[in-house]
Amino acid sequence: MKTLKKLSLIFSVFLLTFFGEIAVNLACGGEVDPYDYYISYFHNNVQGDEYLSFAYNQMQYLNSEEEIADETQINSKEWAKYLDVKAEDVHKVMYETDSATGARLANYTGKMAELPDSLQKNTFVERLSKQKNALKYYLFAKSCEPYANVNFDFWDPKPRDTAAMALKAKEAVALAESEEDTFLKLRYGYQAQRMFHYAGLHSESKTTYEQFIDKSKEKSAVKGWALALYAGSIRRLGNPKQSAFLFSKVFAQSPERRIQAYKNFNYNSASVVEILKYAKSNEERANIWAIGGFGNPEPNIESLNKVYQYEPKSLLNGALLVREINKLEQAFIKDQDIARITYSYYPTDRENPKYQDSVKNVNQLYLNGIKNFALKLAAEKKYPQPELGILTAAYLSWLENNDLQASNYLGSLNPDKLPERLRDQYRITDLLIKAKNIKKGNPFNENDLLATLKWLDEKRFAENNNPSYGWASADNRFSRTTRNFYQQILAPAYLKLGDTAKAALAMVKGDLKSKTLKENSLFQNMSYQTSAFWQKYLTPKSMQGLAVYKTKTAGDDVTSLLAKALNQLKNDDFYELYGTTYLRTHQYDKAVQMFAKVSAQYQFFNPENWYASEGNSKIYANPFLQTINDYPKQYVSAKAAITKKSFAIEMLRLQRLITSDGKNAALYYYQMANAVYQTGYFGSSWFLISYDWSSYDNSNPPKYGYDVDYKKAETAKAWYLKARALSTNADFKAKCTFMLAKCLQKQIIMNTRFVSFGYYDRDDVKYKNFIRANYNNPYFIELKLKYSKTPFYQTASSACSYLGDFIAGK
Numbered sequence: 001m002k003t004l005k006k007l008s009l010i011f012s013v014f015l016l017t018f019f020g021e022i023a024v025n026l027a028c029g030g031e032v033d034p035y036d037y038y039i040s041y042f043h044n045n046v047q048g049d050e051y052l053s054f055a056y057n058q059m060q061y062l063n064s065e066e067e068i069a070d071e072t073q074i075n076s077k078e079w080a081k082y083l084d085v086k087a088e089d090v091h092k093v094m095y096e097t098d099s100a101t102g103a104r105l106a107n108y109t110g111k112m113a114e115l116p117d118s119l120q121k122n123t124f125v126e127r128l129s130k131q132k133n134a135l136k137y138y139l140f141a142k143s144c145e146p147y148a149n150v151n152f153d154f155w156d157p158k159p160r161d162t163a164a165m166a167l168k169a170k171e172a173v174a175l176a177e178s179e180e181d182t183f184l185k186l187r188y189g190y191q192a193q194r195m196f197h198y199a200g201l202h203s204e205s206k207t208t209y210e211q212f213i214d215k216s217k218e219k220s221a222v223k224g225w226a227l228a229l230y231a232g233s234i235r236r237l238g239n240p241k242q243s244a245f246l247f248s249k250v251f252a253q254s255p256e257r258r259i260q261a262y263k264n265f266n267y268n269s270a271s272v273v274e275i276l277k278y279a280k281s282n283e284e285r286a287n288i289w290a291i292g293g294f295g296n297p298e299p300n301i302e303s304l305n306k307v308y309q310y311e312p313k314s315l316l317n318g319a320l321l322v323r324e325i326n327k328l329e330q331a332f333i334k335d336q337d338i339a340r341i342t343y344s345y346y347p348t349d350r351e352n353p354k355y356q357d358s359v360k361n362v363n364q365l366y367l368n369g370i371k372n373f374a375l376k377l378a379a380e381k382k383y384p385q386p387e388l389g390i391l392t393a394a395y396l397s398w399l400e401n402n403d404l405q406a407s408n409y410l411g412s413l414n415p416d417k418l419p420e421r422l423r424d425q426y427r428i429t430d431l432l433i434k435a436k437n438i439k440k441g442n443p444f445n446e447n448d449l450l451a452t453l454k455w456l457d458e459k460r461f462a463e464n465n466n467p468s469y470g471w472a473s474a475d476n477r478f479s480r481t482t483r484n485f486y487q488q489i490l491a492p493a494y495l496k497l498g499d500t501a502k503a504a505l506a507m508v509k510g511d512l513k514s515k516t517l518k519e520n521s522l523f524q525n526m527s528y529q530t531s532a533f534w535q536k537y538l539t540p541k542s543m544q545g546l547a548v549y550k551t552k553t554a555g556d557d558v559t560s561l562l563a564k565a566l567n568q569l570k571n572d573d574f575y576e577l578y579g580t581t582y583l584r585t586h587q588y589d590k591a592v593q594m595f596a597k598v599s600a601q602y603q604f605f606n607p608e609n610w611y612a613s614e615g616n617s618k619i620y621a622n623p624f625l626q627t628i629n630d631y632p633k634q635y636v637s638a639k640a641a642i643t644k645k646s647f648a649i650e651m652l653r654l655q656r657l658i659t660s661d662g663k664n665a666a667l668y669y670y671q672m673a674n675a676v677y678q679t680g681y682f683g684s685s686w687f688l689i690s691y692d693w694s695s696y697d698n699s700n701p702p703k704y705g706y707d708v709d710y711k712k713a714e715t716a717k718a719w720y721l722k723a724r725a726l727s728t729n730a731d732f733k734a735k736c737t738f739m740l741a742k743c744l745q746k747q748i749i750m751n752t753r754f755v756s757f758g759y760y761d762r763d764d765v766k767y768k769n770f771i772r773a774n775y776n777n778p779y780f781i782e783l784k785l786k787y788s789k790t791p792f793y794q795t796a797s798s799a800c801s802y803l804g805d806f807i808a809g810k
Helices: 008-013 072-083 087-095 100-104 124-132 132-148 162-178 182-198 202-213 222-236 240-253 255-267 271-274 284-296 301-309 317-333 351-381 387-399 402-413 420-434 436-440 444-464 477-496 500-511 528-537 542-551 558-568 571-584 588-596 644-660 663-676 695-699 714-726 729-744 765-775 778-786 791-800 801-808
Strands: 755-757
Touching: 008 695, 072 087, 072 124, 072 222, 072 255, 087 124, 100 132, 124 132, 132 162, 162 182, 182 202, 182 222, 202 222, 222 240, 222 255, 240 255, 240 271, 240 284, 240 558, 255 284, 255 420, 271 284, 284 301, 301 351, 317 387, 317 402, 387 402, 387 420, 402 420, 420 444, 420 477, 436 477, 436 695, 436 714, 444 477, 444 558, 477 500, 477 528, 500 528, 500 558, 500 801, 542 558, 542 571, 571 588, 571 644, 644 663, 644 729, 663 714, 663 729, 714 729, 729 778, 729 791, 778 801, 791 801
Parallel strands: none
Antiparallel strands: none
């Protein structure tokens, strides 16, 4: 790593952290869950699952790519009904056979002995052996599959055999014309249509559809699949508006092709108004408006009103309504700093108060419009579940802080008579309303919430027992609701009341996935946000509080509900953190006591250099080393490293020497000041009091209790002042004055915007104030006036770019 030399004051202060520092573990929150980027308490499946793939999700084009119905199961059931056989037998033969069995079936002549034992008793195969026309179609359809199902490889694309498909299509047309069985005739027509379509012969594909499928009287899902191909051909033939309309019909009638139809509807890039010209019924108009609404990430009450106007009984109304509620949640609910779901390091317009004021009225009008619609849906009772309208009005009232109105709306409902999902939403909304005092940080009776919190536990634990639910799962609704309540409402409330220990318990409670923790370790089960809260907010007082709460796990109240997780907090983790809080408050005697309770084999935290060779990535430091420059940081070997425990022991020794060896007190103060300075963000031993380090820390204002040292170097400054005052040695005083200048510099925070990476807006007032404060650093002035003749001054002025720039007046 090269040392960056002679940088300007500003460049050296701010950009060395980007370019001149070893890359250590960055403080960040990990990858964003696409289903969890804003706070939501209104579940997006309340209205049902039929249109769940189109629920609001600004992070993804679709909330889910999974169709609500399985095409293979639908086809199997149609064949089972046609041949009077078992649907599972049809599915096994058509969709589950391996390649070897598939090859034998492709040459099947109707003799059961030709097939493997696994198919000897298959009712579908047995029936095919007796119904030759069905067997003939089956074999023909299988012969088409290799042409239709060509796996596309982006790196080695294989072209379709269009000539062979054209021949297959013509063969299918001939078979369709000669077939009298309407079930098979329809399917031959479909095979002909799709072979023409995939061969790029769209006029022929269109004609085939109109001849064999559109006129068919059969009630079959095949007609929907054929309509999708027909819509695609219409687009290729130059009419995207009609194509979009046809895809809206597929969307409505074929749930197994709904997502495909939705995508193709939008690929046509036709406006809703243009598509509506083809609609002949209110149902068709409602579907077009609904698809347009599902594709709109912005506030959109128009689609909601139009769908209700044309088809008030349609479930599309509920799906669109919940979608708009979720948009409002993103606009109205601001996540708390202590449990922020996503992280943004650079300021955005959304953080600007002027921007917030400008959109506040717009959002309120939007909320009022959605609430009025919901109340209309409830009052007119045309929608199958009018109670959804009341629940919506209650929730939106809570969202706008009108808790009394929210309670009145809920009071008009009987939860026992609601369907399960509406009843669940009722209980969640009721919990939020009861928590109105909690939100405001007022004293509250937490045990009023106990029954609902226990119910939420059961819901989320059951949810997380499902192995198909992963980290980024759309189905983890109760887990997110529970976490949000504990971490966004309950923990901040405890924090406002001064009970940081209980806030820490609430943070943990929000993270729990099951009653039994993996690896029996609490810290292994914490999210980044929770572990960061514990490591940054807890103090000796709150650690004492946690020790008390560990004894209160046996009761039947909210305190015991929260505290139960502490049974799985390992002593080493507890006392290591406890000792660290004492390091931060310079109570070194108590820190030594806590670290003495940590087992001998415990590995204290050491950061890693990402760019180091494997096996040499750990970073070690000695805070008692004296350095002139902060960068590059001075690290040491593992053998020379100082741990939190040895740091506490040495600092306690120095503290006592100040009293017992007063004549050398100046030296001891200086050594302690250097050591504390090195535990700051800018020092080599920052990990003795912090658990993470980020280049963004440099420009963020102090926030946590220990930031008086980590960010501002206040204790180091106080001890340097004492050391200087107690000494008569000019060179020693010069050292102290130089370090005082550096401490003061840490307290000058620049909070101005980037023009581009690494460059600040030099016309910004904050930038100018920052420059002025640094140039007028009184300790640099004092160092130059009083100590310019000392050996240390000569050394520092050539080694330190800060001081060199100051002397040169750059």
